[in-house]
Amino acid sequence: MSRPVMGPVRVGLLGMGTVGGGTVRVLRRNAGEIARRVGREIVIAQAAVRNPARLQGLDLGCLVTSDPFAVVRNPEIDVVVEVMGGIEPARSLILEAIAAGKHVVTANKALLAEHGNVIFAAAQEQGVVVAFEAAVAGGIPIIKAIREGLAGNRIQWLAGIINGTSNYILTQMRAEAKDFPSALAEAQRLGYAEADPGLDIDGGDAAHKLTLLASIAFGIPVDFAHCHVEGIRNLDRVDVVYAEDLGYRIKLLGIAKRRADGVELRVHPTLIPERHLLASVEGPFNAVLVDGDAVGQTLYYGRGAGAEPTASAIVADLVDVARTLTADPSNRVPHLAFQPDCMSALPLLPMAAVESAYYLRIHAHNRPGVLAQVATVLAEHDISIEALVQKEAGAAADVPIVLLLHRCREGDLDAALARIQALPVVTRPVLRLRVEGLGESA
Ligand SMILES: NC(=O)C1=CN([C@@H]2O[C@H](COP(=O)(O)OP(=O)(O)OC[C@H]3O[C@@H](n4cnc5c(N)ncnc54)[C@H](O)[C@@H]3O)[C@@H](O)[C@H]2O)C=CC1
Numbered sequence: 001m002s003r004p005v006m007g008p009v010r011v012g013l014l015g016m017g018t019v020g021g022g023t024v025r026v027l028r029r030n031a032g033e034i035a036r037r038v039g040r041e042i043v044i045a046q047a048a049v050r051n052p053a054r055l056q057g058l059d060l061g062c063l064v065t066s067d068p069f070a071v072v073r074n075p076e077i078d079v080v081v082e083v084m085g086g087i088e089p090a091r092s093l094i095l096e097a098i099a100a101g102k103h104v105v106t107a108n109k110a111l112l113a114e115h116g117n118v119i120f121a122a123a124q125e126q127g128v129v130v131a132f133e134a135a136v137a138g139g140i141p142i143i144k145a146i147r148e149g150l151a152g153n154r155i156q157w158l159a160g161i162i163n164g165t166s167n168y169i170l171t172q173m174r175a176e177a178k179d180f181p182s183a184l185a186e187a188q189r190l191g192y193a194e195a196d197p198g199l200d201i202d203g204g205d206a207a208h209k210l211t212l213l214a215s216i217a218f219g220i221p222v223d224f225a226h227c228h229v230e231g232i233r234n235l236d237r238v239d240v241v242y243a244e245d246l247g248y249r250i251k252l253l254g255i256a257k258r259r260a261d262g263v264e265l266r267v268h269p270t271l272i273p274e275r276h277l278l279a280s281v282e283g284p285f286n287a288v289l290v291d292g293d294a295v296g297q298t299l300y301y302g303r304g305a306g307a308e309p310t311a312s313a314i315v316a317d318l319v320d321v322a323r324t325l326t327a328d329p330s331n332r333v334p335h336l337a338f339q340p341d342c343m344s345a346l347p348l349l350p351m352a353a354v355e356s357a358y359y360l361r362i363h364a365h366n367r368p369g370v371l372a373q374v375a376t377v378l379a380e381h382d383i384s385i386e387a388l389v390q391k392e393a394g395a396a397a398d399v400p401i402v403l404l405l406h407r408c409r410e411g412d413l414d415a416a417l418a419r420i421q422a423l424p425v426v427t428r429p430v431l432r433l434r435v436e437g438l439g440e441s442a
C-alpha cells in the first residue's frame, strides 16, 4: 500500500550553543536515516540565535532571528526545540508555544524540575507533547526506558550518576591524584560543566534530573523543593583515599526510593562498594540503575553530556513527536508516565527518616581517650562502628579519625553528631558521607 506523501515536520530552534549546534549537525548528517524512520523529513525552518552576526558564515539553511518569540509565533513551525537553558525567557517561550498548539522538545532540566507541573498541565490541556529525553542523562534514553520499557513494573528505587562534571572531578581526584580545584578547572575546560559550575559541584543539576526521574518512576508530581541536595564541594582527596582503603569509591549519586510511608529523594556523595558496577563508571559518563519488581535491576550507561550525545536525545524526541503528530492526544504516552489524574500523593520524606550506613571524618586533638569519647556518644544513640581508620599521627596536633558506621536512622546520627561536634577535643566540622550497597550488602 502506498503511503500518502506528507510535507516535512518544521522545527523552530531556540538557542545555538553546544546542544543547538549538535542538533543541527545530527539532523543534517542523518537526514536520510531519520526520514526513513519517520516517513517524512524533519527540517529546521527557523532558528533564534542570540547574535546572528556570530554565526560566522555558518549556513543554517533556514530563517535566522535574534528574537526567540518570533520563532514561537511563526505559524509555519510545528515543533519548538528549546536549548537556550535558564528559567526565563525559556519558561515563557515554552508556555507560549504550548498555547499556540506547538509541540516542544527541551533539554532544560532546571526549568522542568522547578516548573514542570505547570508546563505539563498546560501541554496536557492543549493536547501537545513536551518531550525531555535530553534533560536527564543526556544521550542515555533513560526517560524512554522508564516511561515505556519498564511500564510493566512497580519501580522500587533508582540510583544514578547523573552529573558528568562531578564524576569527572571524583575520577581525577582518585585516579590521577588531582586536587579538587584543578579537576574542576579541567572539567570546565572540557565543556562538561554548567555555565554556573555551582550547579554541578553543589548537586543542583543532579537534583533537577533526579526530581524528573522520580516523577516518571513513581508517578508523583515534580517536587524539586523537597529533594535533599548535597554536592561534592566539601570533599577532600583524603576522603577518596580513605574510601579506597576501606574498599569503596565515592560517587555523587541521585537516589530515589519508594517506601510505604513516602519517597526518599536525595542527592549526595556516597560511598559504594568498589566491586559494584556503578563504581567503575568513570569520567564524564553517566549511569542509572533502576530496580523494578518484575525485571529486577537494569543499568543504563553512556554519555550524559556533550553536543552530539545530547543532540541524539533531542532528535529522538523529534522523531517521537513527528510520529505522533497525527495521533489522538489521549493515546499518547503521558508526560510523567502515569495518567495525570492518577498521580500518587506519597510525600517526600525528610532526611531524618532515611536509613543508611555512614562514613565519618572527625578531626580531633591528638590525645589519648578521644576515640573512646566519640564511641561512647555513638553507643548512647545505639549506633555501632563497623570499621576505623586512624593513620599514624606522629607529632601532628590534629589527627583525622575515619569511622564506618553500621546502618542507622539519620535522625539518630544527627543527634549523635551534634554531641560529637560539641566535644572540646573536636577541632573541625565533622564530615559525614552516606554508604550504600545499592542492592548488595554495603
Ligand atoms: N551541554 C550539555 O552537555 C547539556 C546541556 N543540557 C541543557 O541544554 C540547554 C542548553 O545547554 P548548552 O547548549 O550547553 O548551553 P550553551 O550556553 O552552549 O547554549 C545556549 C545558547 O542559547 C543562546 N541563548 C540564550 N538566551 C537566548 C535568547 N534569549 N535568544 C537567543 N539565544 C539565546 C545562547 O547565546 C547560547 O548560544 C541547557 O538547558 C542545559 O542545561 C542538557 C544536557 C546536556
Ligand SMILES: N[C@@H](CC=O)C(=O)O
Binding pocket: 137, 138, 162, 163, 164, 165, 166, 192, 193, 194, 200, 205, 304, 305, 306
Ligand atoms: N553539567 C552537566 C551537563 C549535562 O547535563 C553535567 O556535568 O552532567
Ligand code: NA
Binding pocket: 133, 134, 135, 136, 137, 138, 139, 140, 141, 142, 143, 313
Ligand atoms: Na536522556
